Structures are given as C-alpha cells and as structure tokens.
Amino acid sequence: MRREGPAHVLPDDVDTDQIIPGEYLNTVPDEELGAYVLEGYDAAFSDRVSHGDILIAGENFGLGSSREAAPIAIREAGIGAVVAESFARIFYRNAINVGLPIAEVPGISEHVSDDDIIRVDLAQGIVENVTRDESFQINPLPPSLLDILSAGGLIPYRRNRR
Amino acid sequence: MTDGTIAQQILAAKAGIEEAPTPGEHLTVEPDWILCHDISAYPGMHRMEQLGFDRVATPEKVILAFDHYVPSPNEQTTGQMNVLAEWVVEQGITHFFDAGSGISHNIMAEQGYSTPGSLILGADSHTVTHGAFGAFATGIGHTDLGEVLGTGELWLKVPETHRVILEGELPHGVDAKDLALGLMREFTTKGAIYDAIEFHGPGVANLEIHQRQTIANITVEMGAMAGMFLADELTEAFLDGQAKLPYEQVTPSATATYSSERVFEVEALEPLVAKPYAVDNIDSVASVAGTSVDQVFVGTCNNSSWGDIQEFATMMDGDEVAEGTDLIVVPGTKETLKRMNETGVSNQLIDAGAMIGTPGCGPCFGAHGGILGEGDVCVGTMNRNFPGRMGPGEIYLASPTTAAASAIHGSITDPREVV
Ligand code: SF4
16 A cells, blocks of 8 residues: 655644534545545644645654544545654554554654655555655554455455455 | 462453463453443444454443533533444444433442453553452443454453552541552552552551552552452442342452552551642642632542442531532442432432532543632542643542531531541
8 A cells, every 4th residue: 555645743642622623523524534634733723734745743643532533534535655763552453444554663753754655555564655765664554454455444445354 | 269369360361371371471361351432432433343343242241321511511422422323333242321321330339230350441540440350341442442342352461460568447537548648659650550559458458449449549640550358248239139240250360469458557647638639649638628629529430439428428527518619429330320329318418518429430520510710629439530630720639528527617627537
C-alpha cells in the first residue's frame, strides 16, 4: 500500500473529541463525517484538507473515546494515511478495522513541516519525506493486520475471504 | 491458572491455552461479557451485518444499556433507540437496560456483572472500570463490536503490566479521585499506552469498592488497556449473593514480570485538579483556588456511585450553591437515585439549588444538557477535560468533595478549608 501527498503536522495528544466532536456521533452518516474532521482541533481544518493529504501526528494520537467515527472521519476526508509517533490503543484497532492506513514512526514530527511531500509504503515499512529526502522505518505491523488494512478494513477483508 | 501477571493469566484462560502468553502476542479470546450502549450498539449492529452475520453468536453474554443519550435529545437518536430495542428482542439479548437505568459501567458493577478473573470487552473506552473487581476489562470500537457479536471472539494483544504499590491511607479531605489524579500525574496520558496496570499494596484495603472504580476508570486516560485491583475480602463481600458468574480469584504468580514498579504514597496526597485541557495537567486545588466557577457537575462513570454522591452531599452539609453557579447532579444508576430519595439526599441537594438528572452519562460528553458557553468554567467529577468535550468552556476535573466546596463558594475551593 503506497500513499503520497502533502503533510499536515499535528501535535501530541490529539484526542477523538477533537477529531470528531460528540455532537456528530449519531446524527451524521459515516460518508459525511469528513466534513467535520478535526473540527475540535481547528474549526477550519476540513477546508484545508485535500484528497490524498497525509497527517503527521505526535504521540498518543487518537486518545480518548472509543468512537470509531474518528478514523472514519479522517478516511472520509480523503486523507491517505496517518503517520504518528504513537497511537492510542483503541484508535489503532479502529483505524485498521475501517481501513485507514496508519504508520507508527517514533520521532517523525521533528522531520516534517506542513506541506512537505510524504510517501508512505506500508508493505515496505517505510515513510519518506520526499521534500527533504529523508526516510524512516515504520514500527512493523503484524502481517495479519497488514492484510486487513490492505483489504480496506475488516468488512472487505471478510467479504474477500468468503 | 497459568503463570504471569493478572492480564496474562486471564487472557490465557479465555484463549484456552495452558502456557502464559508473552506480551505482544496476539490471542483470540472469548469474553465473558460483551458490553455496548446506545451510541456503540447501533453501528455495532450494522457492522455485524456487514461482516456477514445475521445472528449474535452469544446473546446471553451481551449487555446493552441506554445511557449516553437519555432522555433522547433528538429524533435520530430516538429512531436508533427504537431500532435497537427491537433488535434486542429479535436477538434474544436479555441483559438490556433501558433509558433511566443508569450508566452501563455503574449498572454492571452494582449488579454483580463485574467479577474477578472475568474478561469484559466493551464498546466504550471506560470499560476499564471493571478492573476494580479484578476483571480484565477493555474498550473496543464498533467494527470490533460487530466482530465479537457475530463470532463470540476477538483478537487481543497481550499487554505488558506496570505494578503500582499503594501505601497508606487517604488523608482527611482527600478523596480517591485525588489519588486517581495523582496517579495520572505519575503516568501522564502516555505512560501506559497498550499496557495493563495492577494495583497492589497495603493501601488497597483502605479503598472502598466505589473508590477502586474511580481509579480503575481513569487508567484508560493513561493509555492503559486495563487497570486491575486484586480481589480481596471487600470484593467478596460486595459480590456475595449477587455475582452473575462463578468466579475465581486471579493472583499474579511469583514469576510474573513487570515493565515498571512504583510505590505510591497515598498519605502524601492533597486535593488535586486536572486543569484544562488534558487529564494529566495536574495541579493542587490550592494553586487554582479562587477561580470563578459557572457550573459544578457531579456524575459520570468516574464518580457517580452512591458513595460518591454521599461524599458530595456530606460536604454540602446543608449549604446552598453560590449565586451564579449551576449545580448538576446525575446519579450513576436508578438504585443510587432511589437511595438519594430514601435518605433525603435528593431533597437536601434540591434545596441547595441542584438540578438532578436522569441516571446516565448526563452532560459528560457534550451531546445534550449542561453545555458550557465560551469562557465558562466547570468543575466536574468526570474523567475528561478535552477541548470541546462539553462545549467551548473549560473543565477542571476534581473530586466530589472539591466539587462541593467549590459549589458552595462559587469558586474553586480546597475542601480542607471547609471541612
Ligand atoms: S459517563 Fe462519560 S465517560 Fe462515562 S461512559 Fe458516559 S460519556 Fe463515557
């Protein structure tokens, strides 16, 4: 799985209430959640995001509520992948289950500025900052989870296997 | 039971393996309980269908509580609740708690669902609360919920475990919530990502069950997968005659290895708050004393047991809420509300100026009721103070005693000054 696009750099501890505020949880269908992505962090964020952009986050990305709407909102906003120093546990599971590509790269925040072109190759386990010509190893994902992610999430994964 | 930490032993038992699994290993486990609520059950039900299952594999293990949106704030929610209420009957789910019953975690604790050694998978991040009883209890998302509903099993990664030894007793005017916040300061929001935490030491015996719930509940804010107390006489007495499942005490073996070990002096604690906008932004109540308070909220799965409400009411001691400050009290369960009525606490609080809410999550997550305006300050007994959690205002997390002292004065107040 390869994704390439310009970066948006986020700080440490971006929680799921910031990714998708509670008021949208059962009122907005999944496909429309992208319009509210990261609204709790920056009300104008969704206006700045284009299809294929890459989120670069600090530590503990997606902490807080178990709401699956968080990775879905990011996916529906067209974001190609999230690269973070570390992910909160439930967000990590949810992202794989909904087919949002995620990559854990400790220290990545220091090596990326907004709009740098980032290439994520999950199969090779590499993230590249194309703009700065630097590359980084991804903390490897177990093969079983990579399979789910490559299929586009648990639902298509199960369908394919049937 | 196998060797290892509580987490290793419970997960091994639920995966049906003899050997202690290594941290990092993935195991397929069968939970004893699958918990969901009005927000998570609706998408969970759809995910189950999308994954290709028509029937819930183990309906007798499913617990569904309507707790987040009660009473329903809008048409969509009511519609979803109606669908769920039918689904429950269709699927033969009997552990169903309709709106007004209370918060799922509090109901489960109160009614003996949470037992030592059990494995609870809940589509709610605060499922960790049940670690207060020595259960391995952890949060999952909606697709995971769909999967476990459809198959009765789920993969879990075996966590590393931190060992915390609690020493001593809580000083006067200091509450279990202050201990929870003190632990938050130690661990921070990143200190236990994907790990389990075990609480040991002589200090544990001094903590009542509802106080252990407060502490276990906050461990998810440290990133933890589970936070567990060893069951003791207090646990057994609590469960006597009402445990929903036969249980066995799980004790870590002598060979169990821990990724860290720390001793925590409970006696050295003072009243604490978590300042906006992070649960580990801890400071003493004294350092923010005098901050004007617009709303005091007592409730949530962190602090809404009868014991918590009682502490709050005792501290109010016939005083009234300061002018200009709203007080919202939401009991964790119907049983707690009834006790408030029977003991006169409801009337005492109403006379003090309180609004008493329907048992449930109440204003905790900003979807209905008690929404803060720009610049408003709330002192709440909940577990999260993230930006926007309750609207645009600021949330200070505090104990029921600090909440009462602050309600009386209309500003953040150290409860020891009122005691
Ligand atoms: S009380 Fe608050 S934290 Fe607890 S389950 Fe309800 S919304 Fe979540």
